[in-house]
Amino acid sequence: xxxxxxxxxxxxxxxxxxxxxxxxxxxxxxxxxxxxxxxxxxxxxxxxxxxxxxxxxxxxxxxxxxxxxxxxxxxxxxxxxxxxxxxxxxxxxxxxxxxxxxxxxxxxxxxxxxxxxxxxxxxxxxxxxxxxxxxxxxxxxxxxxxxxxxxxxxxxxxxxxxxxxxxxxxxxxxxxxxxxxxxxxxxxxxxxxxxxxxxxxxxxxxxxxxxxxxxxxxxxxxxxxxxxxxxxxxxxxxxxxxxxxxxxxxxxxxxxxxxxxxxxxxxxxxxxxxxxx
Amino acid sequence: xxxxxxxxxxxxxxxxxxxxxxxxxxxxxxxxxxxxxxxxxxxxxxxxxxxxxxxxxxxxxxxxxxxxxxxxxxxxxxxxxxxxxxxxxxxxxxxxxxxxxxxxxxxxxxxxxxxxxxxxxxxxxxxxxxxxxxxxxxxxxxxxxxxxxxxxxxxxxxxxxxxxxxxxxxxxxxxxxxxxxxxxxxxxxxxxxxxxxxxxxxxxxxxxxxxxxxxxxxxxxxxxxxxxxxxxxxxxxxxxx
Numbered sequence: 343x344x345x346x347x348x349x350x351x352x353x354x355x356x357x358x359x360x361x362x363x364x365x366x367x368x369x370x371x372x373x374x375x376x377x378x379x380x381x382x383x384x385x386x387x388x389x390x391x392x393x394x395x396x397x398x399x400x401x402x403x404x405x406x407x408x409x410x411x412x413x414x415x416x417x418x419x420x421x422x423x424x425x426x427x428x429x430x431x432x433x434x435x436x437x438x439x440x441x442x443x444x445x446x447x448x449x450x451x452x453x454x455x456x457x458x459x460x461x462x463x464x465x466x467x468x469x470x471x472x473x474x475x476x477x478x479x480x481x482x483x484x485x486x487x488x489x490x491x492x493x494x495x496x497x498x499x500x501x502x503x504x505x506x507x508x509x510x511x512x513x514x515x516x517x518x519x520x521x522x523x524x525x526x527x528x529x530x531x532x533x534x535x536x537x538x539x540x541x542x543x544x545x546x547x548x549x550x551x552x553x554x555x556x557x558x559x560x561x562x563x564x565x566x567x568x569x570x571x572x573x574x575x576x577x578x579x580x581x582x583x584x585x586x587x588x589x590x591x592x593x594x595x596x597x598x599x600x601x602x603x604x605x606x607x608x609x610x611x612x613x614x615x616x617x618x619x
Numbered sequence: 620x621x622x623x624x625x626x627x628x629x630x631x632x633x634x635x636x637x638x639x640x641x642x643x644x645x646x647x648x649x650x651x652x653x654x655x656x657x658x659x660x661x662x663x664x665x666x667x668x669x670x671x672x673x674x675x676x677x678x679x680x681x682x683x684x685x686x687x688x689x690x691x692x693x694x695x696x697x698x699x700x701x702x703x704x705x706x707x708x709x710x711x712x713x714x715x716x717x718x719x720x721x722x723x724x725x726x727x728x729x730x731x732x733x734x735x736x737x738x739x740x741x742x743x744x745x746x747x748x749x750x751x752x753x754x755x756x757x758x759x760x761x762x763x764x765x766x767x768x769x770x771x772x773x774x775x776x777x778x779x780x781x782x783x784x785x786x787x788x789x790x791x792x793x794x795x796x797x798x799x800x801x802x803x804x805x806x807x808x809x810x811x812x813x814x815x816x817x818x819x820x821x822x823x824x825x826x827x828x829x830x831x832x833x834x835x836x837x838x839x840x841x842x843x844x845x846x847x848x849x850x851x852x853x854x855x856x857x858x859x860x
Contacts, residue, residue, distance in 0.1 A: 371705065503724045507715045511701045514768070517669045517694035518719050519686065561706060565752040570706045 347481050352586050354484025354491075355476055358540050359552060359582025359601070361491030363574035364498050365536045366553030367560065367567070368529055371509040376439050377421070377530070379550040381537045383443040384420025385413035386450025386546055389471050390457050397462030404466050406483045406542060410490075413471075414538045420446050421530070447546075474545030474598035476586040483542060490539040494532045495575070505529060506567050543586070545598035555605035556581060559612035581605040621682040622646050623776040623807040624668060629676035631660070631667045638663045640831045642676070646776075649823035650802050652812040656851050659828040661811040662697070665778045669694055680776065690719060693774035697781055698762050703754050709764045710749040713739050716771035739771035740764070742800075744793045759790030766794055777801065779810040783817070795821055818842055 369375055392412025396403045420442050427438040457463040470478055479487075498505065507515040508525045516522045533553070540549040560574035585601030622645035631639040639660035653661045667674035669692075670685060680688045693716070710733070717732035718724075728736070740746050743763040753761060762782055769777055782794055801808055802823070809826075812818070818825060818838060825842045827833040827850040834846035 371702075500725050502726070503715075503718055503721065503728075506707070506711075507718055510705050510707060510712070510715065511696065513666070513671055513696050513700060514694055514715070515718075516671055517692070518716070518772075519689040520718060564706055566708060566711060567706045 348590055350481045351476055351479045351484045351590075352583055354479065354488035355543055355582035355586035355597075355601075356579040357488035357491040357582075358536070358543060359556070359578035359580065360575045361494045361536045361578070362540060362549075362552040362582075363556040363560070363576070363578025364495050364571050365529075365532045366557035366578070367571045367574045368498065368505055368509055369533050369553055370557040370561065371567075372526075372529060374529070374533060375550065375554045376436070377424075378533050378537050378553045380420055380424060380439045380443045381417040381534050382541065382546040382549045383450075384423075384446035385417040385538055385541060386471065387446055387453055388412035388414070388416025388419070389541070390450055390453035390463075390468060391416070393463045393466040393468055394453070394457055394460065396466070397457075397460055400462075403463050406480075406486050409466065409471075410486070410538050410541070413541055414534060416446065417534055417538060421534070470545070471541050472545050472547060473596035474541075474543050474548065474585075474589075474601070476543040476589040476597040477593050479542060487539045487543060490535055494535050494539075497528065497532055498571075501525065501528070502568075502571075543582075543597055544601050545596060548598035548602045551598075551602040551605060552578060552581065555602065555609050559605070559609040562609075562612040563615060577605065577608045581608065622679075623648065623681055624778075624809065625677075625679040625682070626664075626668065627677040627679075629664075629667055629674050629678060631663050631672055631674045637830065639667060639674075639828075642828075642832055644826060644832055644835055646807055646809055647824060648802075648805055648807045650798055650808045650810065650821065651824040651826060652810055652818050652822040653826045653828065654812060654815065654818070654847075654850065655828035655833070658830075659850065660830055661828055662780050664826075664828065665694070665780055665809070665811060669778065690772065691775045693769040693772040693777045695765050695769040695777065695779040695782055697784070698758070698765055703756075703761055705753065707753055708750050709740060709745060709753055709756065709760075709767075710736055712753055712764055713737075713767045713771050716768045735773070736767075736771045739767040742770055743767045743797055744789075757787070758785060759787040762786050763790055763793060766797060770797070775806055777806065777808045777810075779808065781811050781813065783810075783812060783814065815847065 389409050389412050392408045393403045396408055424438050424442045427433050428435050454468055504520050504525055508522055537549050544552050556577035557574040560570045564570040581601050581604040584604035585597045588595055588600035589597040624646040626642050626644045629642040655661050666672045668678050680692055713736040714728045740749050743766050745763050798808055822838055824837055826835045827846050829850045833850040834841040
């Protein structure tokens with residue numbers, strides 16, 4: 343039997359996988375895959391800081407909202423640091439991402455060991471943010487993550503045509519008068535949103551895979567973007583549910599790993615099926 | 620008559636390197652070849668006019684700012700500037716030209732816009748390939764899809780970046796036929812080009828660049844051995860008619 347909480351968590355993970363597949367499709371085509379990885383890692387110090395702050399203020403360190411907000415803020419800070427590093431053109435994007443990702447992650451890990459020694463903050467379940475643990479999500483957590491994810495899907499669908507034009511040919515889109523800078527910023531914001539929403543369930547190390555693996559599999563099997571987005575969303579949702587179910591049955595198993603392994607199964611199938619002519 | 624494109628003192632720098640210095644030039648209706656050696660600033664001129672690279676100086680389209688007349692101006696970038704493995708059909712790509720006219724940005728392209736895109740594909744001889752994934756088209760066919768996208772915008776001024784670069788003979792004929800039809804309809808086509816042999820035969824005007832304007836005007840007056848030699852540093856004299 344599946345209990346009410348389990349059911350809500352499954353739905354939340356499905357929504358998250360759906361959003362990751364949909365937003366991830368655009369991230370992949372725009373060459374933003376590694377940015378999602380940087381955001382995920384850069385979120386850790388913010389999550390830890392939010393937990394410490396909540397504990398210091400005598401609040402509920404476990405509350406997901408403030409933790410995700412903290413993560414989003416430090417994720418944004420990471421993006422800003424990356425932009426500053428690469429703006430001069432003297433540091434390449436891949437090197438910049440590696441520096442930002444590891445620096446923020448190291449900072450977060452230090453903060454984590456401090457937080458684990460503080461009674462209030464230690465109960466926030468912070469280690470789950472690293473590898474993900476869907477089974478520990480409450481109904482409210484799943485609703486928060488699921489709502490954020492569905493909001494991201496709605497934004498992508500509402501702006502489908504200009505986002506596609508941006509990803510295919512930015513110069514042409516700009517010449518048409520489309521607001522390419524704002525569209526690009528929006529896409530980045532959606533990647534941030536899905537990455538942060540996915541942290542508690544999938545974990546920061548593997549959340550990038552939830553964005554990219556279903557999208558990469560769908561790209562192999564489709565020849566138009568609407569089909570790719572739909573398939574990536576479907577595969578992402580399936581991977582999310584599979585991971586959450588595995589996490590329920592085997593509490594020792596990190597959800598992130600289960601989700602990604604499920605996604606990789608799809609990807610492997612896609613490699614063999616290839617795209618139709 | 621107001622020039623379709625008017626540049627006044629336009630300069631572009633890439634870092635420390637000047638790419639284009641003090642270009643003052645009025646385009647005229649017809650087919651203009653923008654010629655010059657590599658690094659002469661030909662593509663940069665188009666991109667600066669469209670506001671795609673930072674530039675100083677004044678740019679006017681039909682006497683107005685670009686923002687006021689965007690629908691009258693179509694841009695055809697270099698084919699190599701995009702990923703042709705993108706999951707889109709030829710019709711998807713051509714339909715992108717209709718975006719500024721759409722009242723909503725989600726869902727399918729409206730019927731009228733779809734028809735306009737199909738008509739543009741037909742005009743370049745690609746109607747049978749509308750549903751083909753763009754990665755499965757030949758280089759010349761991809762170039763014709765790009766031209767169709769520019770046509771689907773139903774503009775009056777076309778800025779084209781090397782649409783005849785490395786295309787097959789069928790594509791070259793198809794593109795040149797379309798260009799002549801545009802000119803007959805009173806449109807203006809400004810085309811970055813590198814094959815000097817075609818200039819006298821097909822173009823009405825030239826703009827010779829070498830980081831600045833070397834010569835400009837009707838082919839008979841401006842496309843001389845002397846001006847070509849000054850633009851190219853004396854190399855391809857034999858190509859001039």
